[in-house]
Amino acid sequence: MRRLPVFFVLDCSESMVGEPIDSVQEGVELILSGLRKDPYALETVYISIIAYAGIVRTLVPLTELFAFNHFSFPLGGGTHLGKALDxxxxxxxxxxxxxxTEVKGDWKPMVYIFTDGRPTDEYEQAIQRWNMQYANKATVVAIGLGADVDFSILKKITENTISIDQITPEYVKGLCKWITASVVSQSISVGSNQQKNDLLPLDERYMRLAKDALSISKNKVDENCATFVGRCQKMGKPYIIKYTKNLQYKSPADLNINIYNFKLNTCSVISEEYFTWSDHQAPNKQINTAELDGFPECPHCFAETAFAVCGCGNLMCYDGYRESVVCPWCRRQISFSSGGGDFDLTRGQG
Ligand SMILES: [Zn+2]
Ligand SMILES: [Zn+2]
Known part of the structure; x- marks a missing residue:
């Protein structure tokens, strides 16, 4: 039996925290359950899931559909697309x-690469290596999720570059239905011994082919979102806070003075695994708290603010009552004075 291998290469960088990563997790499960219902796919399709953030790991090696178990996505700092390609x-x-000459091998693999930003590693040589050694060995579809994607990079990997405007359950579902239909159509075509390479028509309510011009700034940190990692002062457990760029004031078209700030998007519990998925060598960027709009409570102990800063530079929660607490990062005894102005903080890599 010749297998049809399908690889999903999924961006699990911290900017995906909250609804985006939940949508993608549900979307992949939708694809799996859709494929299991199809007799052609059930017979030929083998799936592998690779996750990348500051590091890259195979979450599920090539596995036949019926043997697939539940898995959950990690989250980490960094978007190492170059390492993911390698x-x-x-x-x-x-x-x-x-x-x-003796055996017929597997069918040409299909690869779906997802990303919501731009790579934070040295991706250019990895793309060259891919194009020289693998481009003709697999059919790649690159999917840019949301508004922060640098499509000019994805276009260097494949012409099949698709953009979806929003990373919401509805849009991701629309995308995943299309992927399911694409894989089923491939498994039917290999069933008749004629593997096709062309894409199925896109569902234009949710997705479109990306053009080169859609490219964002060359900065190495995801500019349209700012993330911060903190720890609960009482329980020591980590959480992540995400802010998304927000147009605060739009000037008339002839004046180019739009004002942006970062609006609170989510504050979510993360596991210690986050730190193993993160790139610790990456340069850090500062942001001033005056640019931030909204401060969350602690998702572990519900203390009033998850945005207290120790002298060591790390974030923790604070309930506003006790004068002196122990920093869950550096273990020093610290006391908080009330108020205090705005200050600079180190943000994550997105
Ligand atoms: Zn707390
Ligand atoms: Zn500290």
Whole structure:
């Protein structure tokens, strides 16, 4: 039996926290359950899931559909797309069976790469390596989620670059239905021994082919979102706070003085695993708290603010009552004075 390998390469960077990552998790499960209902897919499709943030790991190695177990997405700092491509190439070398004079190997793999931002690693050489060694060995579809994607980079990997405007359950569902239909159509075409390479028509309510011109700033940190990691002072457990860029004041068209700030989007519990998925070498960027709009409570102990800062530079929660507490990061005894103006803070890599 010749297998049809399908690789999902998923961006689990911290800017995905909240609704985006939940939507993608649900979306992938929708694809799996859709494929399981199809007799052609059930017979030929093998799926692998690779996650990347500051590091890259295979979450699920190539597995037949009925044997697939539940998995959950990690979250980490950084968007190492270059390393993800290198890893994908190694996985293809290791697990996809090649055709030889004696045996027919697997069908040409399909690869779906998801990202919501721009890479934070040295991706250019990795893209070159991919194009030289693997581009003709797989059919790649790159999917840019939301408004912060640098499509000029994705376009260097594949012409099949798709944009979806919003990372909401509705849009991701629309996308995942299309992916399911694409994989089913491939499994039917390999069933008749004629593998096709062209894309199915896109559902234009949710997605479109990306154009080169859609490219954002060259900054290495995701500019349209700011994230911060903190720890609960009482329980020591980590959380992540995400702010998204927000147009505060729009000037008349002839004056170019729009004013932006960062609005609170979510404050979510994360696991200690976050730190193992993060790139600790990345340069950090500062942001002034005056640019931030809205301060969350602690998602662990519900203390009044999750935005208290220790002298060590790390964030913790604070209930506003006790004068002196122990920093969950550096273990020093610290006391908070009331008030205090705005200050600069180190933000995550997105
Ligand atoms: Zn707390
Ligand atoms: Zn500290």
């Amino acid at each position: 890893h994908l190439g190694q996985e293809i070398d290791r697990y996809v069976l090649k055709t030889t």
